Amino acid sequence: MNFLPLWRYQNQLIDGAIVTLELTVISALAGLLIGIAGAVALKGRITPLRWLVRGYIELFRNTPSLIQIFIVFFVLPNFGLKLPAFEAAAVALSLYFGAYSVEIIRAGLDSIPRSQVEAGQCLGLSGWQVFRHIILPPALRNAYPAVTSQFVLLLLGTSLASQVAADELFHVAGFIESRTYRSFEVYAVICAVYFAMAMSFKALFAIVGLAAFRWPRRR
Amino acid sequence: MALVEIRDVHKTFGKVEVLKGVSLDVEEGEIVTIIGRSGSGKSTLLRCINALESVDSGEIRVEGQTVHARMPDLKKFRQRVGIVFQAFNLFPHLKVERNITLAPLLTGRIDKAKARALAADVLTRVGLADKIDAWPEQLSGGQQQRVAIARCLAMAPHLMLFDEVTSALDPELVGEVLKVMEAMAKQGMTMILVTHEMGFARNVANRIVFMHQGRVWEQGPPAKLFANPETPELASFIASAK
Numbered sequence: 001m002n003f004l005p006l007w008r009y010q011n012q013l014i015d016g017a018i019v020t021l022e023l024t025v026i027s028a029l030a031g032l033l034i035g036i037a038g039a040v041a042l043k044g045r046i047t048p049l050r051w052l053v054r055g056y057i058e059l060f061r062n063t064p065s066l067i068q069i070f071i072v073f074f075v076l077p078n079f080g081l082k083l084p085a086f087e088a089a090a091v092a093l094s095l096y097f098g099a100y101s102v103e104i105i106r107a108g109l110d111s112i113p114r115s116q117v118e119a120g121q122c123l124g125l126s127g128w129q130v131f132r133h134i135i136l137p138p139a140l141r142n143a144y145p146a147v148t149s150q151f152v153l154l155l156l157g158t159s160l161a162s163q164v165a166a167d168e169l170f171h172v173a174g175f176i177e178s179r180t181y182r183s184f185e186v187y188a189v190i191c192a193v194y195f196a197m198a199m200s201f202k203a204l205f206a207i208v209g210l211a212a213f214r215w216p217r218r219r
Numbered sequence: 220m221a222l223v224e225i226r227d228v229h230k231t232f233g234k235v236e237v238l239k240g241v242s243l244d245v246e247e248g249e250i251v252t253i254i255g256r257s258g259s260g261k262s263t264l265l266r267c268i269n270a271l272e273s274v275d276s277g278e279i280r281v282e283g284q285t286v287h288a289r290m291p292d293l294k295k296f297r298q299r300v301g302i303v304f305q306a307f308n309l310f311p312h313l314k315v316e317r318n319i320t321l322a323p324l325l326t327g328r329i330d331k332a333k334a335r336a337l338a339a340d341v342l343t344r345v346g347l348a349d350k351i352d353a354w355p356e357q358l359s360g361g362q363q364q365r366v367a368i369a370r371c372l373a374m375a376p377h378l379m380l381f382d383e384v385t386s387a388l389d390p391e392l393v394g395e396v397l398k399v400m401e402a403m404a405k406q407g408m409t410m411i412l413v414t415h416e417m418g419f420a421r422n423v424a425n426r427i428v429f430m431h432q433g434r435v436w437e438q439g440p441p442a443k444l445f446a447n448p449e450t451p452e453l454a455s456f457i458a459s460a461k
Contacts, residue, residue, distance in 0.1 A: 115304065119304065122301070122302045123326075123374060124296075124322060125294070129325050215314075215354050215356070216356040
């Protein structure tokens with residue numbers, strides 16, 4: 001076991017980790033927006049839109065993420081949409097994360113009692129005001145643990161983007177391995193980096209959760 | 220013209236007709252208490268007055284305006300008609316001050332500079348000025364219900380509806396809520412209450428309305444109604460409530 005040959009590749013490893021973080025954060029933010037919009041559509045009255053969202057959820061939750069990335073990267077160019085590797089992976093992972101987020105946020109919205117909505121309506125608030133100020137904050141709190149778990153799964157799942165040659169951490173690892181032939185050392189190091197990033201995010205989410213959702217829980 | 224005019228209102232849920240032709244007038248400044256057994260349609264009637272439920276037929280008018288769920292200025296109407304629920308329905312993620320000022324701020328009734336003063340004022344009226352920075356979860360049931368009343372008062376309603384507001388409270392907490400309602404009655408607020416608190420109904424209400432099987436079965440001044448019920452149904456209800 002010799003880790004020293006890897007030292008000269010430290011900049012590539014750092015760059016790969018940064019790309020992994022960017023891919024994760026961009027996909028999570030976009031996926032979260034998709035999740036909120038999808039959850040609202042699922043609870044709405046427009047039946048065709050509900051079917052559309054339901055179809056999207058089932059499609060993206062029941063097919064491999066790798067194939068989703070391949071379709072965006074290799075198939076969409078046939079229809080005139082050619083995206084670079086990073087962007088293609090970001091689009092596919094956003095849709096993947098969004099499909100899970102829709103269900104998580106919908107469950108969060110469902111957890112808010114109807115009486116809270118009525119209390120808001122009875123004070124003369126509009127539908128949007130009730131949603132924004134009364135339903136959404138506690139719904140997000142209820143959805144938060146599941147969303148953050150999904151975020152960590154997304155972080156680990158970004159390694160699939162290496163298959164379309166996006167310069168993320170796993171792709172960089174493959175490159176270093178091909179140069180050094182130190183498979184164990186390379187994958188041990190990136191495993192430690194993924195672990196450190198995942199644990200750091202968990203700690204961050206715990207702090208953010210405490211700051212954002214300060215109100216006491218129901219006894 | 221009465222403040223609230225209810226004419227031959229019918230309301231059905233599925234196959235169950237809950238209101239079977241209810242007619243009732245409530246004058247400005249009047250305190251009307253609706254009593255009756257569970258399932259007699261009391262709460263449904265209150266919810267119809269506030270357009271939380273639409274009537275199937277008949278008409279409800281408040282301040283001359285016909286009430287229904289699709290009325291064009293429903294939001295403005297609801298600012299004039301406050302309703303307090305059995306389960307308080309405070310917003311758990313907002314402190315007491317924000318619970319009270321959220322609607323006045325969002326509806327443009329007050330600006331931010333006056334928000335805290337408004338909250339302090341209505342909290343003083345319900346005896347909870349020191350709880351302005353508390354979370355709802357930190358309050359007792361009685362205190363939460365008083366904050367719910369204060370939240371309605373902040374909208375300066377012309378009419379207040381109370382839907383069994385003491386039913387979910389421990390017996391020792393009922394008195395503090397009734398005291399607040401009694402003070403509001405003395406200040407001339409028009410109130411329609413659904414309650415099982417017979418003592419309160421007798422002492423505070425101008426008129427008692429007994430509902431039975433979806434109809435107004437009997438109504439009149441408390442002293443007369445409790446002393447000389449005209450129908451066996453009301454006599455039996457009063458006897459069972461003692």
